[in-house]
Amino acid sequence: MIDVNEFKQDVQRFLKIDYAVNLDIAKTYQKYNAISKAVMIRIIDNWNKTCEVYSKNKQSHYFSAEFLMGRALGNNLMNLGIYEDIKKALDDMNIDINDVEEIEEDAGIGNGGLGRLAACSMDSAATKNLPVTGYGIRYSYGLFKQSFKDGFQVESADNWLKYGDPWSIRCDEDIVTVDFSDYSVKAVPYDTPIIGYGTKNINKLRLFKAEPINEFDFNAFNNQKYKKSVEEKNNADNISRVLYPNDSTDTGKILRLRQQYFFTCAALKDIIKKFKKYHGSDFKLFSKYNAIQLNDTHPVSAIPEFIRILTNEEGIDFEDAWNVTVNTFSYTNHTIMREALEEWDTKLYKNLLPEVYSIIKKIDSRLIKKLQSAQYGYDKINSMRIIYNGKIKMAYLAIYGSHNTNGVAEIHTSILKNRELKDWNELYSKRFLNITNGIAPRRWIVLCNRELSSFITELLKSDSWITNLPLLKNLEKYADDEQVLNRFLNIKRIKKVQLSQYIKIHENIDINPDSIFDIQAKRLHEYKRQLLNAFAILDLYYRIKENPEINIVPRTFIFGAKAAPGYVRAKAIIKYINEIAKLINNDSSINGKIKVVFIQNYGVSYGEKLFPAADISEQISTAGKEASGTGNMKLMLNGSPTIGTYDGANVEIAQEAGMENNFIFGARFEELEKIKKSYDSKEYYNTVPGLKRVVNTLIDGTFDDDDTGIFEDLYNSLLESTKTDKADNYFVLKDFEDYRNTQCRVNKAYKDRMSWARKCWINIANSGKFSSDRSIKEYADEIWHIHPHKW
Numbered sequence: 203m204i205d206v207n208e209f210k211q212d213v214q215r216f217l218k219i220d221y222a223v224n225l226d227i228a229k230t231y232q233k234y235n236a237i238s239k240a241v242m243i244r245i246i247d248n249w250n251k252t253c254e255v256y257s258k259n260k261q262s263h264y265f266s267a268e269f270l271m272g273r274a275l276g277n278n279l280m281n282l283g284i285y286e287d288i289k290k291a292l293d294d295m296n297i298d299i300n301d302v303e304e305i306e307e308d309a310g311i312g313n314g315g316l317g318r319l320a321a322c323s324m325d326s327a328a329t330k331n332l333p334v335t336g337y338g339i340r341y342s343y344g345l346f347k348q349s350f351k352d353g354f355q356v357e358s359a360d361n362w363l364k365y366g367d368p369w370s371i372r373c374d375e376d377i378v379t380v381d382f383s384d385y386s387v388k389a390v391p392y393d394t395p396i397i398g399y400g401t402k403n404i405n406k407l408r409l410f411k412a413e414p415i416n417e418f419d420f421n422a423f424n425n426q427k428y429k430k431s432v433e434e435k436n437n438a439d440n441i442s443r444v445l446y447p448n449d450s451t452d453t454g455k456i457l458r459l460r461q462q463y464f465f466t467c468a469a470l471k472d473i474i475k476k477f478k479k480y481h482g483s484d485f486k487l488f489s490k491y492n493a494i495q496l497n498d499t500h501p502v503s504a505i506p507e508f509i510r511i512l513t514n515e516e517g518i519d520f521e522d523a524w525n526v527t528v529n530t531f532s533y534t535n536h537t538i539m540r541e542a543l544e545e546w547d548t549k550l551y552k553n554l555l556p557e558v559y560s561i562i563k564k565i566d567s568r569l570i571k572k573l574q575s576a577q578y579g580y581d582k583i584n585s586m587r588i589i590y591n592g593k594i595k596m597a598y599l600a601i602y603g604s605h606n607t608n609g610v611a612e613i614h615t616s617i618l619k620n621r622e623l624k625d626w627n628e629l630y631s632k633r634f635l636n637i638t639n640g641i642a643p644r645r646w647i648v649l650c651n652r653e654l655s656s657f658i659t660e661l662l663k664s665d666s667w668i669t670n671l672p673l674l675k676n677l678e679k680y681a682d683d684e685q686v687l688n689r690f691l692n693i694k695r696i697k698k699v700q701l702s703q704y705i706k707i708h709e710n711i712d713i714n715p716d717s718i719f720d721i722q723a724k725r726l727h728e729y730k731r732q733l734l735n736a737f738a739i740l741d742l743y744y745r746i747k748e749n750p751e752i753n754i755v756p757r758t759f760i761f762g763a764k765a766a767p768g769y770v771r772a773k774a775i776i777k778y779i780n781e782i783a784k785l786i787n788n789d790s791s792i793n794g795k796i797k798v799v800f801i802q803n804y805g806v807s808y809g810e811k812l813f814p815a816a817d818i819s820e821q822i823s824t825a826g827k828e829a830s831g832t833g834n835m836k837l838m839l840n841g842s843p844t845i846g847t848y849d850g851a852n853v854e855i856a857q858e859a860g861m862e863n864n865f866i867f868g869a870r871f872e873e874l875e876k877i878k879k880s881y882d883s884k885e886y887y888n889t890v891p892g893l894k895r896v897v898n899t900l901i902d903g904t905f906d907d908d909d910t911g912i913f914e915d916l917y918n919s920l921l922e923s924t925k926t927d928k929a930d931n932y933f934v935l936k937d938f939e940d941y942r943n944t945q946c947r948v949n950k951a952y953k954d955r956m957s958w959a960r961k962c963w964i965n966i967a968n969s970g971k972f973s974s975d976r977s978i979k980e981y982a983d984e985i986w987h988i989h990p991h992k993w
């Protein structure tokens with residue numbers, strides 16, 4: 203499949219050309235770049251061929267502000283089926299492939315679940331030979347690098363491109379211009395190959411970098427106006443500098459809007475150029491050849507922008523343009539949190555994008571007419587308007603301007619249809635559908651858990667489950683086979699030892715691989731309720747202190763989470779957990795029964811170490827708040843039962859693997875809806891044994907927040923209502939007791955090793971539904987109407 207000798211020579215050539223070094227003195231990052239390039243030259247022909255084949259038929263374009271890709275090298279080698287060959291070739295050259303893999307920076311140009319969904323969707327589209335291209339922004343910096351100082355989160359720039367990016371190719375011939383009211387910039391595409399598993403097809407991720415039209419103003423410089431001479435460059439650079447720049451001021455907000463418009467405008471120009479090249483200029487045919495998916499509302503400006511291009515530049519009348527638009531676009535909703543539903547100030551929008559704004563006004567008028575003709579009353583019309591009270595409602599614009607809106611898990615879609623977007627569902631019931639999220643099995647088991655993957659392949663006598671995950675169901679017949687279960691437990695132990703070593707290196711903390719690894723890794727948010735976990739840990743600690751003979755299996759609580767830099771309460775929770783960790787980990791009197799580790803800089807690559815090593819998966823969001831979750835699926839696939847609420851995809855996980863193999867607890871969404879007006883958190887605070895003791899540590903001096911007042915603010919958020927928020931908005935105190943009881947059940951269940959292993963095993967066997975191969979196929983069949991193309 204690959205000429206190993208030629209490959210070795212190529213690596214050495216690239217080392218010489220790029221760095222003027224020989225192998226013996228090359229640095230690891232240099233080797234990484236040379237090896238990656240030696241892979242790249244081997245795929246270019248297939249890549250070009252795939253693009254050509256796709257161009258002739260209907261294609262889908264996936265617009266997303268985030269792509270949380272993680273590392274490329276290992277995944278690409280595996281998907282190409284050359285991992286073992288290359289590993290051996292590198293061995294011959296005295297290069298340890300693990301070192302090279304570890305030196306690669308994560309492409310962390312995403313926040314969390316939404317960005318990772320985009321990445322998994324890309325992997326699955328390529329694997330399934332589906333013509334899907336990703337479009338986004340090539341941010342110079344990823345989210346941020348997180349470290350802890352005295353338990354506080356500290357952010358620093360994530361300069362992921364510092365050694366270059368061997369996986370992307372700059373395409374100067376496809377540069378387009380993007381105009382704002384005040385200036386214009388160039389959008390420069392960088393293309394990254396998305397290598398499918400076991401196919402020659404190679405898809406594309408096209409990310410735009412903003413550059414100035416004129417690099418440098420010679421005359422200004424000559425007149426010694428140095429700052430001014432590079433002003434245009436700085437303005438352009440800022441557009442693709444960071445993901446979600448701080449938007450606490452108007453300047454920040456304008457920058458975010460620039461970013462959104464920048465990449466959607468550039469992507470549309472790119473798509474239209476290709477459409478004209480391959481299919482002529484009859485735009486009535488546009489949606490026959492193109493589908494555009496809006497991953498959340500960040501790219502929704504694409505809808506009015508597309509109509510603007512069609513009407514103002516292509517001379518098409520508004521109604522025709524409207525119909526093409528609706529047939530082309532579709533929209534994925536990722537949240538039901540009201541405050542996360544994106545709105546733009548009309549003034550700001552109009553100032554920056556006057557022409558696009560006037561199109562949105564036309565769309566709004568069209569909507570009003572439609573609602574009036576359907577006999578909607580004045581108030582109802584206002585509540586559904588796209589422009590209302592000085593705001594543009596991006597979600598409404600997306601629903602109205604597209605043919606499908608999907609939620610990302612059954613419960614989420616049903617809440618959208620029956621509550622949050624009820625009026626829209628009544629108007630357009632056929633437009634709404636559910637596509638439960640999925641994850642790419644290649645990265646989330648084959649790459650990160652080679653041991654378990656090999657074992658599965660051995661049992662199933664075939665590796666076809668890798669691209670057909672429901673085949674895992676055939677593992678169920680081993681659920682009572684002790685030999686199989688013991689081998690599973692051995693693999694789990696190996697992964698736990700590996701994680702322990704990794705944590706020792708990266709956090710300098712020793713953990714016991716024979717303890718239960720209890721893992722909560724996800725963005726830090728109040729609704730995800732890391733605080734509930736923290737309270738239960740602290741309560742357990744106090745109970746151990748009271749009763750040293752308490753019968754528990756030693757447990758290591760592992761957290762991983764970044765908090766948004768401006769989210770004070772989230773950062774307070776990090777500090778609080780780190781304080782708890784300090785207290786517990788330094789108390790030798792509890793004999794190492796429990797330990798708490800908050801790992802730093804959680805991201806895709808850290809996740810690849812954490813998930814295979816987990817014994818129990820924490821998915822404890824307030825019911826109704828987590829749209830789907832995908833971390834829950836990664837953990838299930840790697841054989842850990844979920845302790846979780848009836849929320850997001852947890853519901854479907856429990857359906858697939860059985861309630862009895864997971865630990866579902868807490869208030870249901872319907873109950874919370876019913877009680878939320880009368881809910882009194884103090885009632886729980888005062889009556890649930892032990893609860894007051896842990897909550898009070900926020901204010902009684904047990905822990906030190908460095909006089910910042912952040913702990914007291916947390917305390918108040920749980921017990922005092924304000925004008926805008928009710929006390930304990932996320933029902934931490936309400937669910938505490940049930941959570942604690944459920945953790946006791948986990949402790950008990952874990953002791954019976956065989957019955958525990960059986961639970962893990964049944965989870966694996968029933969995780970087939972949660973492959974992104976399934977979800978991408980649903981998008982392809984039900985929304986985009988595209989077909990696989992192989993050559």
Ligand SMILES: *Cc1c(COP(=O)(O)O)cnc(C)c1O
Nearest residue numbers: 314315724805806809831832833
């Ligand atoms: C999967 C993943 C997420 C999403 O996790 P949830 O538990 O679904 O919120 C976030 N960040 C990273 C790095 C991931 O890999």
